[in-house]
Amino acid sequence: QVQLVQSGAEVKKPGASVKVSCKASGYTFTSHGISWVRQAPGQGLEWMGWISAHNGITNTAQKFRDRVTMARDTSTNTAYMELRSLRSDDTAVYYCARDPSKITPGDCDYWGQGTLVTVSS
Amino acid sequence: DIQMTQSPSSLSASVGDRVTITCRASQSISRYLNWYQQKPGKAPKLLIYAASSLQSGVPSRFSGSGSGTDFTLTISSLQPEDFATYYCQQGHSTPITFGQGTRLEIK
Numbered sequence: 001q002v003q004l005v006q007s008g009a010e011v012k013k014p015g016a017s018v019k020v021s022c023k024a025s026g027y028t029f030t031s032h033g034i035s036w037v038r039q040a041p042g043q044g045l046e047w048m049g050w051i052s053a054h055n056g057i058t059n060t061a062q063k064f065r066d067r068v069t070m071a072r073d074t075s076t077n078t079a080y081m082e083l084r085s086l087r088s089d090d091t092a093v094y095y096c097a098r099d100p101s102k103i104t105p106g107d108c109d110y111w112g113q114g115t116l117v118t119v120s121s
Numbered sequence: 122d123i124q125m126t127q128s129p130s131s132l133s134a135s136v137g138d139r140v141t142i143t144c145r146a147s148q149s150i151s152r153y154l155n156w157y158q159q160k161p162g163k164a165p166k167l168l169i170y171a172a173s174s175l176q177s178g179v180p181s182r183f184s185g186s187g188s189g190t191d192f193t194l195t196i197s198s199l200q201p202e203d204f205a206t207y208y209c210q211q212g213h214s215t216p217i218t219f220g221q222g223t224r225l226e227i228k
Contacts, residue, residue: 035217037165045157045165045208047217061216095164106212107155109176111164 002026004096004112011118012086019082020115022096029077030054033099035108036070036081038092048094050105051079059105086119093117123147123211127220133228138199142223144192144209153213156185156194159222160205168207169194201227 007021022034036048049060051070058070069082079096094115097108124147134140144154152172157165167176169185172192182197196203204227209220 044222045159045210045219047219050215050217059215063216097165105215105217106153107167107170108157108165108210109167109170111166114164 002098002110004098004110006094006096006112006115009116009118011120013121014087014119016086016119017082017084018086018117019080020094020096020117022079022081022112024053024077024079024098027098029072030074031102033102033105034070034072034079035097035099035105036068037095037097037108039095039114040089040092043092046092048081050099052102053079054102083117086117088119091117091119122216123150123214123218125209125211125218125220127207127209127223129223130221131224131226133226134199135228136199136201140196140199140225142194142207142209142225144187144194144220146190146192146211146213149189150211150213152188153211154185154187154192155210155212156183157208157210158203158205159208165208199225 003025005023010018030053033052035050048064051058053072067084072079096112098110126145154172156169159165173185184195207223
C-alpha cells in the first residue's frame with residue numbers, strides 16, 4: 001500500500017532553517033510527483049510547491065520561491081523540503097502528498113502524516 | 122492566482138441528512154477540482170478528483186459535480202464518521218489553491 005512517512009517534529013528559532021523528509025513506499029517513486037502543503041494552527045491548507053520524482057523539476061509557489069528548496073533522492077525514495085529564514089508565522093504542520101502526475105502538479109492522492117514545525121525564540 | 126471560495130464555512134447537520142457544499146473558482150478551471158476530507162489531527166484524505174470521480178475506497182454516498190467555476194460536493198446520507206472539515210482544491214494551474222474549508226458539525 002502507498003505510504004508516505006515524514007520526519008519528526010522540529011522546534012526552531014527564528015532565522016533558522018528546517019528540513020523535512022518524506023519517505024515513500026508501496027509504489028514506483030519516480031512515476032509520480034510530490035507536493036508540499038502546510039497548515040498553520042487552526043487554519044486551512046496552503047500549497048508550497050511540487051517536485052517531480054522522475055526528473056527533479058520543481059514548481060514552487062511565488063510566496064516561497066526565495067526560501068524553499070525541494071529535492072528528492074531516488075536511491076532512497078525520499079523527498080525533502082527545506083525552509084529557510086524561519087519566522088513565527090511558519091509554525092505549521094507540513095505535509096507531503098503524492099501527485100499522480102510526474103509531469104505537472106495538480107492532485108494529492110496520498111498524504112504523509114504531517115510534521116509539526118514550531119518556530120519560537 | 123485562482124481563488125477558491127467555499128460555502129458555507131460551517132454547517133450543522135444530523136446523521137442521515139443530505140448535505141451539499143459548494144465551491145466556486147475565480148476563473149474557469151474546467152474539471153480540475155478535487156475534494157478532501159480532514160479530521161482533527163489527521164492528514165487530508167482525497168475523496169473526489171476531476172470534479173466527479175470517486176477515489177478508490179471512498180463510500181458511494183459521496184459525490185461531486187460541476188465544471189467551469191461552480192462545483193458541489195454532496196453527501197447523500199450523513200454518517201457519524203463524516204463529521205469533519207472539507208476542502209476543495211483546484212489543480213488547473215499553479216499555484217495550486219484550496220478553498221478555506223467547510224466545517225461539518227453534528228446538530
